[in-house]
Amino acid sequence: MVNELKNIEKISIKKFQEDLISWFKAEQRDLPWRKDQDPYKVWVSEIMLQQTRVDTVIPYFNRFIEWFPTIEDLANANEEKVLKAWEGLGYYSRVRNLHSAVKEVNANYGGQVPDTPKEISTLKGVGPYTAGAILSIAYGVPEPAVDGNVMRVLSRILLIWEDIAKPSTRKVFENAVRQVISHDEPSAFNQALMELGALICTPTSPSCLLCPVRDHCQAFHEGVETKLPIKTKKNSQRSVDLAAIIVKDESGKILIHKRPENGLLANLWEFPNVELHQPFVMERAQISGLFRESFDMNIKLEKNIGQIEHIFSHLVWNIRLYIGTIDAEFLENDEWKFITLDEIEEHAFPVSFHKMLKLYKEYS
DNA sequence: AACACGTGGAT
DNA sequence: TATCCAAGTGT
Known part of the structure; x- marks a missing residue:
């Protein structure tokens, strides 16, 4: 001073x-x-x-x-x-x-x-x-x-x-x-x-x-x-393993989910996903169980089509991407909906979503 | 005070 | 590849 x-x-x-x-x-x-x-x-x-x-x-x-x-x-x-x-x-x-x-x-x-x-x-x-x-x-x-x-x-x-x-x-x-x-x-x-x-x-x-x-x-x-200036460095970032899924309905629309209104990527849309606390022992049936526990939805994972890494300032997402299906009686609401590829323009998504979409298009 | 909160570019 | 960023704010 x-x-x-x-x-x-x-x-x-x-x-x-x-x-x-x-x-x-x-x-x-x-x-x-x-x-x-x-x-x-x-x-x-x-x-x-x-x-x-x-x-x-x-x-x-x-x-x-x-x-x-x-x-x-x-x-x-x-x-x-x-x-x-x-x-x-x-x-x-x-x-x-x-x-x-x-x-x-x-x-x-x-x-x-x-x-x-x-x-x-x-x-x-x-x-x-x-x-x-x-x-x-x-x-x-x-x-x-x-x-x-x-x-x-x-x-x-x-x-x-x-x-x-x-x-x-x-x-x-x-x-x-x-x-x-x-x-x-x-x-x-x-x-x-x-x-x-x-x-x-x-x-x-x-x-x-x-x-x-x-x-x-x-x-x-x-x-x-x-x-100068003196600037101490920050702590390293933690890593989170996720499984995300791309589900299409009979007309070819894709299922998206709106994130909570607070916290990371608040109010942005994304592919349905769950956190994998034991990523090395998780298989498709178990991950399906996680979706049921998290969202009370009956999702079947059919195939893993790859994985992406997404680096934030404070954490790293390692996302396994699956394609799969959902029960026909699934109901849409404010948080869940099927959209066409064109309707992507009417919704806001984080960069990680676009990375997954690119992977999916390359797979198709 | 310390940490959450995104992304793409520079070195 | 790893690290640090770049015209910060909210909690």
């Missing part, structure tokens, strides 16, 4: 702001969410960019704004379409929270995104980073927007050795930003910090010789830029 205060004194804040912002104005990327400062579009882009690369986000952002051009359009959209717009982006709770928050803004804020830290922070999915990003970029409010880039860049410039993997560390950087942010151009300043982190001050091999604020950088001065 005392440490970074002292380091901030070592630099000329005014000159640092000028060097950083003029670089940003000259070198910033031409990105679709930078065409205007519509708070709604800034909001959508910031949610999409959470833990997600710019190159990945661009096509999703363009299509999302085509489908839902305004707050009112998104507020009135049905969830299936909204999830479909997010299909493949990951962290699906982001878009369910965004949908919920946009409905809130449409209903209780006259369709105007709130412009105060207190109000905007009450919106679902808007945490400290996103609040600061929207307030500064869309409204010019000098609030910190501390993401991974900002922590990396400032840890180097200000020689901050705290572990950025610790939740409490974000406050240290917010405090630092409050002391160096430009009150004339908070939008350009915050975006410049992130842009610098993305283009120059990268994690492994920063391009210090091209850096517009190299002269202000304590880490460069000390030759320790690649030692």
Whole structure:
């Protein structure tokens, strides 16, 4: 705490702001969410960019704004379409929270995104980073927007050795930003910090010789830029074995199941599946028994057509894929239905589903 | 505080 | 191949 205060004194804040912002104005990327400062579009882009690369986000952002051009359009959209717009982006709770928050803004804020830290922070999915990003970029409010880039860049410039993997560390950087942010151009300043982190001050091999604020950088001065930031590593992921089944009815439709509204891949559709706690001793008849226990359905597994691995951030799915049949008297409801291949376009599925579908098509 | 929560790309 | 990510938030 005392440490970074002292380091901030070592630099000329005014000159640092000028060097950083003029670089940003000259070198910033031409990105679709930078065409205007519509708070709604800034909001959508910031949610999409959470833990997600710019190159990945661009096509999703363009299509999302085509489908839902305004707050009112998104507020009135049905969830299936909204999830479909997010299909493949990951962290699906982001878009369910965004949908919920946009409905809130449409209903209780006259369709105007709130412009105060207190109000905007009450919106679902808007945490400290996103609040600061929207307030500064869309409204010019000098609030910190501390993401991974900002922590990396400032840890180097200000020689901050705290572990950025610790939740409490974000406050240290917010405090630092409050002391160096430009009150004339908070939008350009915050975006410049992130842009610098993305283009120059990268994690492994920063391009210090091209850096517009190299002269202000304590880490460069000390030759320790690649030692920062300090970030402890996370635990390894656990592995889960699953058996999934593709069932077709007499007209050739495939059976899908809607996942629970909370937790992993919430509200997305998938092929019926069960967890295999003893994967090496499970045979088709026993797995059929698991389906009966889990869903009270009489499913017969006819043939294993292969297996896929799907890696999440925190776990690994090893999925055995079967084809099979189900009793004719099976009833459809909100969670279970048969759909045509064309109707896949009207439902949102995780990437693992598409991997299985591809395997099935190759088998057929 | 620690962990759940996705995905595809970089090294 | 293994690991670490990339503009974090909710619980």
